[in-house]
Amino acid sequence: MDNGWQASADAWITLMGVSGDFSRQHVLDHPMLNRVRLRPSPRILDVGCGEGRFCRMLAPFAGNVTGLDPTDALLRHAEDLSDQRFVKGTAEALPFEDASFDIVVSYLTLIDIPDTKRAIAEMTRVLAPGGHLLIANLNSWITASQSKGGGWTRDQDGAANMCIDRYFEEHHHWGEWNGMRIKNWHRPQAFYMQALLNAGLQLTHFDEPMATGGERADSYNRAPYLYLMEWQKPAG
Numbered sequence: 001m002d003n004g005w006q007a008s009a010d011a012w013i014t015l016m017g018v019s020g021d022f023s024r025q026h027v028l029d030h031p032m033l034n035r036v037r038l039r040p041s042p043r044i045l046d047v048g049c050g051e052g053r054f055c056r057m058l059a060p061f062a063g064n065v066t067g068l069d070p071t072d073a074l075l076r077h078a079e080d081l082s083d084q085r086f087v088k089g090t091a092e093a094l095p096f097e098d099a100s101f102d103i104v105v106s107y108l109t110l111i112d113i114p115d116t117k118r119a120i121a122e123m124t125r126v127l128a129p130g131g132h133l134l135i136a137n138l139n140s141w142i143t144a145s146q147s148k149g150g151g152w153t154r155d156q157d158g159a160a161n162m163c164i165d166r167y168f169e170e171h172h173h174w175g176e177w178n179g180m181r182i183k184n185w186h187r188p189q190a191f192y193m194q195a196l197l198n199a200g201l202q203l204t205h206f207d208e209p210m211a212t213g214g215e216r217a218d219s220y221n222r223a224p225y226l227y228l229m230e231w232q233k234p235a236g
Contacts, residue, residue, distance in 0.1 A: 067087070
């Protein structure tokens with residue numbers, strides 16, 4: 001089933017450039033890399049690696065980095081810029097042996113995955129005992145605001161408003177921005193937490209990082225919409 005990524009690949013590559021967009025460059029990159037620095041991580045898998053930007057950032061902290069993505073055009077771009085290993089595949093059926101990685105990264109990819117429960121089970125399977133699953137995701141209130149084709153609007157007095165609807169209902173919408181049209185999924189926060197707990201993982205870190213730069217930092221920090229969490233697979 002088409003999710004829009006193949007047709008949107010060129011626009012995505014242009015948007016990311018070298019440094020990434022606002023959310024990555026000014027909110028998530030630094031705390032995500034800090035979590036990787038905290039632990040020995042010779043084997044890292046980036047699920048939904050896209051054009052490979054974060055794989056390249058991970059390289060100094062790993063013996064080897066593997067990026068996985070289902071989109072041919074994004075993988076070709078990643079391979080052009082790095083000698084890291086890139087594999088075509090989906091998160092719901094990872095083409096790797098059990099316990100193959102010490103860290104698995106899901107960097108703003110859960111909203112793109114149709115069967116997230118299956119993907120979480122697969123990411124857990126390929127983690128070595130004691131390994132860590134590092135996730136960055138959109139808050140569920142922001143994904144619930146898209147069901148009306150919305151996001152922020154302004155009333156007649158100029159005040160900013162956002163319509164949130166169908167929060168408890170898992171559903172998808174088509175997001176359109178910067179020349180892209182991508183199918184994204186909304187799930188309530190409890191959906192993700194329960195799926196991770198049911199996979200047998202243990203929460204070791206949770207944060208809603210503030211923006212540390214960029215023109216949008218002030219408005220973002222008033223209404224943040226990103227979080228990161230780290231889960232560990234029990235050692236025994």
